Amino acid sequence: MCGIVGYVGKKEASPVLIHGLSKLEYRGYDSAGVAIIEDNLLKVTKCKGRLANLEAKLNENPIHGAVGIGHTRWATHGEPSDLNSHPHSNEDETISVVHNGIIENYLQLREWLSAKGYKFMSETDTEVIPHLVDYYYKGNLEEAVMKAITKMEGSYAIGVVSTHEPGKLVAVRKDSPLIVGLGKDEFFIASDIPAILNYTRDIYLLNDKEFVVINEDGIKLLTEDGDEIKKDVFHVTWNADAAEKGGYEHFMIKEIHEQPKAIKDTMTSRIVLGKPIALDKITITKEQLANIDRVYIVACGTAYHAGIVGKYAIEKLARIPVEVDIASEFRYRNPIMNEKTLMIVVSQSGETADTLAALREAKKYGARVLAITNVVGSSVSREADDVLYTWAGPEIAVASTKAYTTQLIAMYILALYFADCKGTLSTDEIESIKAEMLKLPEKCEEVLKHKEVLQKFASKNFMHKDMFFLGRGLDYAVAMEGSLKLKEISYIHSEAYAAGELKHGTIALIEKGTVVIALATQEELFEKMLSNVKEVKTRGANVLAFAFEGNETVEKTVDSALYIPKTAEILAPVLSVVPLQLLAYYIAVQKGCDVDKPRNLAKSVTVE
Known part of the structure; x- marks a missing residue:
């Protein structure tokens, strides 16, 4: 949902932001905009509709500057319109903000800020943020943003620029994805890797309530208390071409045709004839499995449907009872969980809000959580006890295809592993299913020929x-x-x-x-x-x-x-x-x- 890109460097920010936003179009949006600091003035251009509309506006009235933020909006508060588009600014246009997520207490904040003389132009929840930052600004932008988020409830990934400190960009995340790109004499923020992959493969993965402060001198990572953080650099290994259409008319048809490879890659090293099922670094022993008295598979949408297949597979092969739940309903029905519960969460992006909430609920009760996801370093992968990655590669089309089929493969791998641990299938039966699984990529190719x-x-x-x-x-x-x-x-x-x-x-x-x-x-x-x-x-x-x-x-x-x-x-x-x-x-x-x-x-x- 929505897309954020930010840039601090020596290039013109505008084309970098537009390129990054174009790589995030798959996330879904109904308006787009940029805010760039030009000659110590904040220049904002935004409009309803596709990114092409924004590009046309910028071609007519270019903005020149090397620090900026961009956004593609998917409407939640207020209809899609030029006015409701991001970025949003304070009244004197010295602070501008892009935001993904929802500020749940925005009405109370809006009322409080209005009483202090602040005026609101849009219907959005986001507009409270630049006013809050303005209210707390006392000469240090990151301190103002830190104080602002203490007042905010909900989810957010935020990028902030200001003419008060024109060479600086401050960003923070909570329950909404945000990464930091490390280039040569330039730095980026983005909602997802494809936005910056043409410029760098080295990134920092931000955790909740971690801040990044970027200026021309470099980059600092801070906790919500202002303490500096040291992080390992995550190096992206997949090729930028994987996020291109490669001659296909649409990403969806390309990704449908990539399924044989994705299926094969997800099985590689895990399903080998004559060898036990390999679960990467997951170590669920026979004794631990015997102690589990309840298994939940929790997911949304397509991943939920993969979970239903997983229930059939685990119950049939391993004879373990499984409940499948829609993540958005799960935590509101007061589910029965304890340290004997195994929760399997499934999320293509690893950032699905409802699935993350269910995961966190399970952890509160002491349940063990195993995640199936396609994104290394995602929130789900970092917060779960165990992770089984689906090696589908980047999936750009909104409608999931290869993520689903690789989630099925992950479910079969788990089912066979559990069956082996419990002794519910003989070695010959397991080897027979493994042999059929290894033929699936070739058979999937055959299906694709009959169009x-x-x-x-x-x-x-x-x-x-x-x-x-x-x-x-x-x-x-x-x-x-x-x-x-x-x-x-x-x-x-x-x-x-x-x-x-x-x-x-x-x-x-x-x-x-x-x-x-x-x-x-x-x-x-x-x-x-x-x-x-x-x-x-x-x-x-x-x-x-x-x-x-x-x-x-x-x-x-x-x-x-x-x-x-x-x-x-x-x-x-x-x-x-x-x-x-x-x-x-x-x-x-x-x-x-x-x-x-x-x-x-x-x-x-x-x-x-």
């Missing part, structure tokens, strides 16, 4: 307003993810249903021409699934089915079918989700939607 059926179906059905996804068992879990992908990028209303529930109300929605996507990869449930498909066909539905190769009898029941390579049933979700991703993509393209940046959505949801 014609999906493109044809999309071209004939993109105009529909409703679609339904049906499945049983693991197929139902995948149907949920397929439905979400379609909603996210095509704006078609879609729902996923457990096929056995049709008779309990859902079938009332089926009429002539209703589009139904049916998954039928579970052999034990195959005949039952076909019966459910016949029920919707009888009522006029237009059905596209997905089944394993060899089950061509499904064609007698449906209108169209696509067959995926045969694999172990429990691993089917890794392959069956790929055509659902492609289907959503082709439908969205047919509709002319902004595939990589769907409306109202953000890549990383860092506010509750």
Whole structure:
């Protein structure tokens, strides 16, 4: 959500900020702006809409200066507008601020500041920050920012510049991601690595309530009490090209095609035939596992759907009962947790606000927390007891694809490790599943070759307003993810249903021409699934089915079918989700939607 970039150096700040913001467009936004200090004056340019609008304004009226901050805003308080866009400044335009997150007590602060004579121009929560900094400013910008945050409740990543100290940038974070880039005679702040990767690969990862003070002399890291901090430099190893389209029309289709490699990379060194499952530095012993009496998998959105597959896998293979919870609901239902609880949190970015809150709640109760995430150094990875990384590489499109499939692989790795510890599967059974897992990248490549059926179906059905996804068992879990992908990028209303529930109300929605996507990869449930498909066909539905190769009898029941390579049933979700991703993509393209940046959505949801 939102994007921050800041620069202090010897270059013109404006192009650096615009370039950085362009690399953060994937996070979702509805307005953009910059504040640059030019000749000891604060120059602010901002506007509603895409970054191109901001660039056009800056081309007409350039700002020259080597210190500045930039922002892409995703509206929370106040509609998208020029006025509500960031940066926000104090009344005499000597202090300017960019902010990600939500100041929860902004109304009280606004009332308090108004009583002291401060005037507000926007509807945003952010505007209280420059006024607070102004109120506390007594000749030292970092001290003023430190005092200001003691009054603020909520989440934030903040960048501040001021004409009082024109060569300085001060930044701080709490529950919202912020990194510091270390260049040669130049320094950066940013919400995410791609924003600064063209300039440096060396960064500091800020923890909550850690400050950075940057000026032309260098950089200082401080605690909230003003004590200096020493940090290790984190060196980014992945290539900047990984965050480029590489000839594809959209990031989403590129990332769908990157799944075979991502799946393989996530298994590398962890799944090796003839050797025990390797969990990096995670050491959950047989004795510790035996002491665990409750397992929660907690996540949001696509990661939650991966968690549902994880529940099936862990319960089936390791015979451990698992509850799956939506992170935004978890901590509000007073869950039962103690030192015998294992929580598995799943977050692509490692910065998901609700997932972080659930993690912290679990830690209060003494639970052990294992994180599955794609981002090294993220908040989730630093705060969890154990981390299992998904090596998907940077995922830029808002709608997650390769992050999901690698999360599934991580779940299978955990399930097999637990099964081995508990002795619920024989060595031969474990080796058989491992052998099938190692074939998944090649089989995923095969699925990607069969696009014609999906493109044809999309071209004939993109105009529909409703679609339904049906499945049983693991197929139902995948149907949920397929439905979400379609909603996210095509704006078609879609729902996923457990096929056995049709008779309990859902079938009332089926009429002539209703589009139904049916998954039928579970052999034990195959005949039952076909019966459910016949029920919707009888009522006029237009059905596209997905089944394993060899089950061509499904064609007698449906209108169209696509067959995926045969694999172990429990691993089917890794392959069956790929055509659902492609289907959503082709439908969205047919509709002319902004595939990589769907409306109202953000890549990383860092506010509750």
